[in-house]
Amino acid sequence: MVITVTLNPAMDKTLCIDNFSLGKVNRSSKVRHDIGGKGINVSKVLRNFDVDSICTGFLGGLWESYFLEELKNRNIKTDFVSIKGATRTNTKIVDHLNRIYTDINEAGPEVSKEELDSFIGTFKELCKAGDIVVLSGGVGPGVPKDIYGTLIKIAKEKGAITILDAEGPLLEEGIAQKPNVIKPNIHELEKLMGERYKSEYEVIKAGRILVKQGIEKVLISLGDKGALLVTKDAVYSCQGLKVPVKSTVGAGDSMVAALVYSIIKEFHQGDTLKFANACGAASVSIEGTEACTLEQVNSLLELIEVHIKEVNGLIDR
Incomplete structure (x- = not known):
């Protein structure tokens, strides 16, 4: 089972x-x-790829029943912990005329210790050997910054595969528990490593450092410049696709869904990067945070070329 x-x-x-x-x-x-x-x-995209998943986390307030009903309508399973605080609203302003996209994100509801403990108990019950666990996004007030590290440790002890997509302290604390895969964008990577990168070579070196720390795969999104996939044995790169941009929200989530799909389908690493890049491009061409479809992604695959940049530590510059 896939758990998001x-x-x-x-x-x-x-x-x-x-x-x-x-x-x-x-x-x-x-x-x-x-x-x-x-x-x-991620679950919305996976459903379009005909992959079952179960969503968990926190829901509360006026939006709680709406979320549960919408996920049910999409045939996505749920096991959320209900909290006293109200689920937030994030506002996205899309200015197509000037090609400017503005996000106004609320902090989210306070989560009590009792609610957090209840969720951790739920998570322990959900995780099974062979599951793929996706841990992604920010947290609301009351949730400790090491929460992803805690959940990764639990999942790994259960024998699950873990994918982490976070930033700042959440990412830093999470990678201490060595998730199988992480997906930082270039800005999140720079913040994590405390550097500003001027070349692809420098970005690859950063990815290699993380792999040497015990992370199996590091997928680095470079926005419209493409993406890199760093593994123990090789580094793969691809250029970005030029597609009409309708919304930049959810592109990274689509790439995470692509990682899950690639693990399930046992893709070669190069094909994993190609599929992830196509998912990201398909996502930005859709309004709002609606999920891309497998048909949309497949239509872009032939436009992407993947290059091997490094094999066994030898970098092609």
Whole structure:
């Protein structure tokens, strides 16, 4: 089973406002609502890929029943812990005219120690040997920064595969428990390593450091410049695809879903990177945080070329 963890879900409200202006009255031409949170987004994509998963985490307030009903309608299983606080709303402002995309994210509800302990108990019950566990996104107030490290330790002891997609202290604390796979974007990687990278070679070196620390795969998103996949034996790279951008939200989550799908289908590492890059490109061409389909992803695969940049420590510069 695939388990996706979303500790701070959000209702994603997308407003389309051409020529959005600060300090003025703006009128939206279109509004849409999508259930979101990084783990939930991963499950939405996997469902479109005909892969079952179960969503867990925290839900509360007015949006709780809406989330559960929507996930049920999508045939996605759930085992959330209900909390007293209200699930947040994140607002996305899309200005197609100027190609500017603005996110306004709420902090999220306070989580009590009792609610956190209840979730950890639920998580322990869910995890089984051979499961793929996706831990992604931020956390709300009251959730410790080492939570992903705690969950990775539990999952690994159960014999599950772990994928971590987080940033800042959550990522730093999480990798201390050596998840199988991590997916930082370039900015998250720079923050983690305390560096600013000026070349692909420097990014590869950073990925190699993380692999030497015990992480099997490091998928690094470079935005419109493509992506890198660093493993113990080789480094793979591919260029970004030029697609019409309708929303930048959820592209990374689609790449995480691609990692899950690649593990299930036993893809070669190069094909894993190609599939992940296609998932990210397909995602940005869709409005809101709606999930890309396998058909959309497959239509982009032939446009992507993957190159081996390094084999057994030898870098092609």
